[in-house]
Ligand SMILES: [Zn+2]
């Protein structure tokens with residue numbers, strides 16, 4: 001079968017190759033026939049060598065939907081032919097971290113797919129602990145509707161939850177990219193009063209505006225961000241989500257958050273960041289950070305099925321698996337236009 005692998009020693013770092021179809025290894029595994037997948041910024045991070053835990057020659061891809069093709073003997077909730085959304089994190093549901101809901105740190109799993117074990121930019125993929133991490137899709141939720149459930153939509157929801165949003169809150173979201181937009185959608189669901197979308201990319205701000213994802217739109221390259229925020233809310237923002245991971249966005253979050261507010265960081269940085277503790281002494285910020293604990297997939301599918309969430313607009317372009325190298329090229333190099341690409345099979 002065709003598969004896109006990370007190859008550390010190759011020129012382009014990724015290659016489309018032929019490999020064997022995966023087999024059931026443990027009786028809790030499922031083999032999934034992938035029907036739609038996507039490329040995530042994390043795939044690009046792996047490609048650039050910023051994810052040291054990624055295995056050489058691993059099949060990339062952790063954002064996808066599929067149909068159950070084979071089931072292990074101990075899989076209880078799934079059968080061949082089930083159409084499912086997939087959690088990007090495979091987890092045992094038995095260890096200390098899983099019991100606390102911290103599935104990202106599951107001692108037997110976490111973010112493994114497309115990083116430590118073969119992922120979904122291939123015709124078939126093996127899913128460990130399938131009962132925990134595959135979710136049957138209702139008929140009115142299409143593959144495309146469900147594509148982002150297990151990764152960026154979960155990340156956006158996780159980010160919004162970090163802020164403990166209250167009804168009167170005005171929050172800022174730095175980064176109007178796919179995760180930032182999912183955070184905007186989620187913050188609305190969680191009942192925020194106003195959202196300020198912040199990005200230096202005008203096209204992305206415009207999409208957020210057209211889709212009604214936020215209430216204010218600020219390009220910090222064009223105006224003084226602190227002045228603009230003061231016009232909206234005099235003491236600063238009641239919460240800030242940092243979903244950009246840019247050169248100065250970590251500091252920007254600290255700058256525009258009001259005293260005693262929360263900053264939630266879901267951005268993945270390519271370099272260490274400096275926390276300006278002397279400057280923010282007395283500001284009494286709460287700082288939260290994390291890779292998503294994707295434990296709300298079922299809720300999100302329900303919200304999609306009730307038409308309360310729709311992320312289809314994030315898909316800018318569609319490529320076939322055999323043209324996935326082109327899809328990477330486009331996703332990586334035309335940032336101005338692209339939000340997400342979908343890979344069809
Ligand atoms: Zn991802």
Ligand SMILES: [Zn+2]
Nearest residue numbers: 092095098106
């Ligand atoms: Zn676990």
